[in-house]
Amino acid sequence: MPTALITGITGQDGSYLSELLLEKGYTVHGLVRRSSNTARVRLDSLFADKSTYEERLFLHYAELDDATTIRRILIRCQADEVYHLAGQSHVGASFDIPETTCQFTAMGTLKLLEILRDLEKRPRLVHISSSEVFGRPDHSLQNERTPMRPVTPYGIAKAFATQMVSLYRESFDLFACNAICYNHESPRRGESFVTRKITRAAAAIASGSTEKLKLGSLDSTRDWGYAPEYVEGMWRMLQQPTADDYILATGTSHSIEEFLNAAFECVDLNWRDHVVQDARYMRPSEVSQLVGDAHKARSILGWTPQTQLNELAHLMVNADLLRISSL
Template sequence: MPTAFITGITGQDGSYLTELLLAEGYEVHGAVRRTSSLERSRLAHLYTDPAVYNQRLFLHYADLDDPTTLRRVLTTVAPREVYHLAGQSHVGLSFEIPETTCEFTAMGTLRLLEIMRDLPEPPRFFHATSSEIFGRPADVPQTEQTPMAPVNPYGCAKAFATQMVRIYREAHGLFAVNGILYNHESPRRGENFVTRKICRAAAAIKAGRQQKLSLGDTSARRDWGHARDYVRGMWLALRHETPGDYVFATGRLHSVQDVLENAFASVDLDWTSYVETDPHLMRPAEPMQLVGDASKARAVLGWVPEIAFTDLIREMTLAELQALA
């Protein structure tokens, strides 16, 4: 039975990846912070299943700022694959807590690389990096060769971690992969992300529990995909015979307004009647043309996104409506 270790296992991507790996016959180990409440997490359906938890799914208390616990877990578990998904991943929040963002997102990755470098049999390593490393790119769409030029603390921290992964791959021979992930959403997305905020508001307004929705710039555009598609790309990248970097993206831009239209249409409402602009929600240094070219992932890994943008937003909105009901 192949063994995998996941940091950030209780997050959106971590929970979907856990389900995928379990379905593929893996034994899955995950790092959880001591403050995590597993009963209310995205893993609750697995955590409460006695046929899965402590049988094929094992959780370990460990933090990215505590290399001793990470080293102990990795030495004991000896996983064949490590998926590094943890870190402070909210772009807007990174302006408020830049030091914390860099400590966990940048230095946390370096600590993991150093630990794996010392292991007798280093596992294959996947690092979930971000399109935010490109900042305001001159090239549209972006590829694995697009220069890194981040414009926010989160992107800067990810750029550092991305380059360190490349260095450890080339200088120390680790099987280390950067997955350059463009925005990917799902019903498990954090509530402070704009897609979840919009879908949640549309459902709440439909249910009569909310009257208005305040947003920043609705013309901002992103390359949005579904998290289930992207975790499949992570798994395929570590199954390939050689390590490398891959862009995972849909190659299509959609605006926040597109999210609004689709979310409110999913519950038969006109978004223009309920949305107001709040200048305080405008984000500084907003990158406007982040759209990825996933040709390499398609050619090398056979990866293609399968879930359409409209289906994604509809799924998220109806999930919110069901939760309210």
Template structure:
């Protein structure tokens, strides 16, 4: 793995295809965005943490494709707390577009590791912006902001003009990064875009998110590996969409004539309870027979009524969500069941 990633240093700097660089390329959004950009004819470079393992990552199918890896897909070691390496990679790759998706992205976990969250999510973004200021050819820059910056908003739905009022360390770090992107756009003339992303899921979602937990445990119950699903507040409501739709919005935002901020959301609220019902129904199970409410999963501070107004993205970019909520949860649940059936020896432990 390590030697393969290092080969990315030998990637050609100048090439005919448009060149993009993605931070957080091994994550859910990074993997879908990589696929989209490759389909669009890009050469894609990714910044990879030294602790990443590609063989087990969401990029494994691309990493194993010798017609892509080190041909049109290149990976480089670079951490957000290492500006020297970041600068070196950016100078050598000279991307036309940068998609900044990396950072500590779990809201609940941010209460346990607030300093780490702010270091990578807030300061990591600022370091990137500072590097971009000095590049001779400044790329277009997309920052993955979050609906969590709105906290407990007084207006619903929220738009690009809704005041930020974060209620978690993660949200506070994202609010800082979002505002810095606006400052560098206005003060330094960068083509810098904030995509204010509402919750978006897929079968590639991380294990510590409630959508994934529900779909995965429901599949394990169906497979006879588990019998109980423990959850916190099932009345919590969010605006959930599909990650494939949201990365398409990222790309469209950087193709526009002018940089701006955009809300990417479905505009529809659903509850954790709705996820339960769709996931268990997709497997022919009754959720009432398996779900237990456990207070340890309650968050210290829960944002309310986070639902996005996507009119600006629709009108300016021609973007709209294409996957319905029920279809999303069913896709995630059936993917988990297929994974368990393919590897029956693998349990949730």
């Protein structure tokens, strides 16, 4: 039975990845930050399963900059695979907390690589990178050879981490991959992300709320996919005979306005009646033309995204409607 360690296990991707690995027979260890709030809502269904929690799923307290504790956990659990998802992952927030973003997203990754380099049993590693490393590329449809030109603190931190993973693979013979993921959403997406703000608002307004939804630019475009499909791609990277970097993306670009349309159509509303633009949500520097070419992942990993934008928006709105009705 293989053993995996997941950093950022309580996040959107971490929760879906935990379920996937447990279904495949893994023992799963996860790193969580210690806080006064012990709620781990994305993992609730796993906690409730007595045959899983503390039997095949184990949580450990550790901060990304606590190298001693992470080393101790890795030695104890003898992981075969490490999925590095943790870090400050909100692009907008990275302008407000650039030092924290770099400390955890950039330096946290380097510290993990140093730990893995020294282990007697070296696990395979996949680092979850981001399309933000490309910033404002010269061409739409980026591939693994596209130059990195980040324009946000988060993108800069991710570019550092991504290049360090490649360096350690080439210099120290680590089995280390970068999953360069474009935006991927789900009903478990954090409430501060724009897609979830939209679907929560659509569900709330359909349920009687009169509060307006405040957004920044509606012209910004993204390559949006479905998170459970992306964690499948992450897993497939570590099953290959050699380590490499792969882009995970749909290859299709949509604007925030298009996502608004899809979400509010789900509840038979016109978003224009309920949305106002607010300058506070405009980013100082915005990426552009970020659309991924996942040809390499399709040909080598056999990975192909299936969920289209309208279906994704409907999945998220319906989940938020269900949450409201259960309160």
